[in-house]
Amino acid sequence: MAIMIRNAKKEDWAEIKYIYEAGISTGFATFETKAPAIYEQWVLKAHPECTLIAQNENKVLGWCKITTISDRLAYAGVGEVSVYVHPNAQGMGVGNFLLKNLITVSEEQGYWTLQVSIFRENNCSVYLHKKNGFREVGIREKIGKLNGIWRDNVLLERRSNLVGLEEDC
Incomplete structure (x- = not known):
């Protein structure tokens, strides 16, 4: 299967939303309980060059993006990563392909740290990120509730x- 990577566009929204909703329905991907209604809400805090889709022919297989973690200038090179893969494309290397490309593009855009918070139970996502140079920096216990249940997140980061x-000498 030939997988191509490109920037996401508004025209991709129906497929992006479907993939996001599939992830939401697992209960292991996000604290969100529904996808945004429109594309503009989904990309609101995302870096435009770091909002990518993987596709095979005209089918979106997955998406990833980096969102800002803070409006403070000190955090300008730090972003939060999201990676979602179509249910029919899982186990085919799509997530790895997306994340590798996202890391490359993020460095071109000046990101020095990428972070991600993953539900403790989401072993595949933790493995994917560790495989791509992320390291576990802690567990955020009972950081939020999903459907009335407190959930823990594994916090991982990757330094470029x-x-x-640069060291100050």
Whole structure:
């Protein structure tokens, strides 16, 4: 299967939303309980060059994006990662392909740290991120409720070897 990567467009919204809703329905992907109603809400805090889709022919297989974690200038090079794969494309390397491309693009855009919070039970996502250079920095216990149940998140981060972190001497 030939997988292509490109920036997401408004015309992709129906497929992006379907994939997001499929992830939401698992109860292991996000604290969100429904996808945004419109594309503009979904991309509101996302970096435009770091909002990607993977596709095979004209079918969206998955998406990823980086959103800002803070409006404070000190955090300009830090972003939060989201990766979602179509249920029919899981186990085919789509998530890995997306994340590798996102890391490359993020460094081109000046990101020096990427972070992600993953439900403790979502072992596949934790593995995917660790495989791509993320390290576990902690567990956020009972950080939020989903359907009335407190959930823990594994907090992972990836520091770029190419961007930022210049030493002051």
